[in-house]
Amino acid sequence: MSVNVLFAASEARWSEYEGPMRDALAAVGVEAHIATDMAPGDVDYIVYAPNSDLQDFTPYTRAKAVLNLWAGVEAIVGNPTLHLPLARMVDPALTQGMVEWVTGHILRLHLGMDAHINAAPGTWKPKAPPLAFDTRVTVLGLGELGAACATALSQLGFDVAGWSRSPKEISGVTCLSGPDGLDEALQRADYCVLLLPSTSATENTLNARTLALMPKGARILNPGRGPLIDDDALLAALDTGQIDHATLDTFRIEPLPADHPFWTHPKVTVTPHVASETRAAYSSKTIAENIRRGEAGRPFLYLVDRQAGY
Template identity: 55%
Template sequence: MGPRILFSAPDEHWPLWRPHLLAAFADAGLDVTLTNDPSGPWTFDYVVYQPGGPVRDFAPFERIKAVLSLWAGVESIVGDTSIVVPLCRMVDVGLTRGMAEWVTAHVLRYHMGIDGHILGQDGVWRNSVVPPLAPERTVGILGLGELGRATAAMLTSIGFRVVGWSRGPRELPGIETWSGAEGLSEVLGASEILVLLLPATPATENTLDARALAMLPRGARIINPGRGPLIDDEALLKALDNGHVGHATLDVFRQEPLPAEHPYWAHPMVTVTPHIASATRPETASMAIAENVRRGEAGLDFLNVVNRAESY
């Protein structure tokens, strides 16, 4: 008998995911039992997990080999002490490409000055400012994990000068990489457009505080599809008000949905998008889940295991 797998996610996700998961398991040569019914927790070998599903406590799942998250971010679950097996975050080609495309679109929007033409439909012929070419524009990326690397590669392929920062040293072809406090200062100081793709951990909270914002070139643009707590909201609003930051496109927030009374909604120099920068797509993410189950059944190391000490 093959592995028994529990799909624990909000009910509406079950009919969307079930056929893709079954197809991916079959392609991986796995004969599985897949259900969204959590009764009899002692019988399951794996839990495929997304917040909002029926599982609140993993302690009854005494025989599971791993918890496989459907989300790239694991801050809502990483501190759960009832998980005593490997916790694997989602790394998926669809999610990764979706993020790179979304960021690239907004970088190009800023680079080309598109907002000025869309908002300036008032009969005035504005042709005095011609945007530079991509090699003349520096884009900074904070966070060089899977999403950051893919985004940097896409921007580099267009011709942008990309500088990147990560918590630990990394070497990436065609990209200037930095780490540490001094490296962060270098990247911030060079970034005409800054992209935040760090995880949400105690060490990354308020990475973009008043001091960091002051290091940016005046008029810099900020794009945050990473995590809301990366930004000190009050400090960003002040920097927008005094013109040091020219505009911010924010896809993630400390509270979601973003409350209607939040000042970001009404600020003329803020674009709010509703956490849509990228999504976990069942068509491709199911293959990542199936591969980890295959590895578990073969006695191999799981992929993308969360480091609990680093919260990511």
């Protein structure tokens, strides 16, 4: 029997996903009808992007799950009409992309690459960069992406700590948790990588108080979510030199408005939300596996804790 899969995302996403999704479902032995429009009462699964026009899930009485195309679920998790299981996106390409962005930008700052790339002709000021062994990195958020980045940085030789709300254990990483653990994690952060989910509990994790805890001249990377940082507090800390540099990939408003001071601040690097992207060839396999599991009566993977918000 064929299952009906509603693809509730943009037209551009549909053209990207149609072929890979059909191939991925066929590969796991699921016969499926996939479309961007079908009667709500006929839908078995909803593949969903939170910027979709679909906002009322009430009519989808037959559906078994909503399968998110993105890692972040903050735009859907609070929808009062959603009473179906909600699965976030986890796939190896998403994780690999984040690891590459985080390690790349930390190494760029750590090695002082900008000074060499932008040096005037004839400039010759040899100075060896610090070693990773002597540099402390803190990763805030030890979910799938945070744990992978913390592990990769540890394997490069950095002294890595990670913080999460609940206790975690990761080989080679000093794991901290709870409110006191957050302060401790920031106090030893020469570099701070933000990979927390966006919830009411994590908003403004970096604020005037917590930024002041960090070593003077610390660097910040935010490929997580824009609301994790109090923008005004960060700008003030950059201006005083408390924070030496911020590399930001996510923002409260996207695209980042052209008149936002981040664009022109000499100590800020802006990247256009490219740290990690779902790629159809990989994420389609995660979706197909969850549909296969649903049809086999097995538990879904990567279910969201609705109370925690992620």
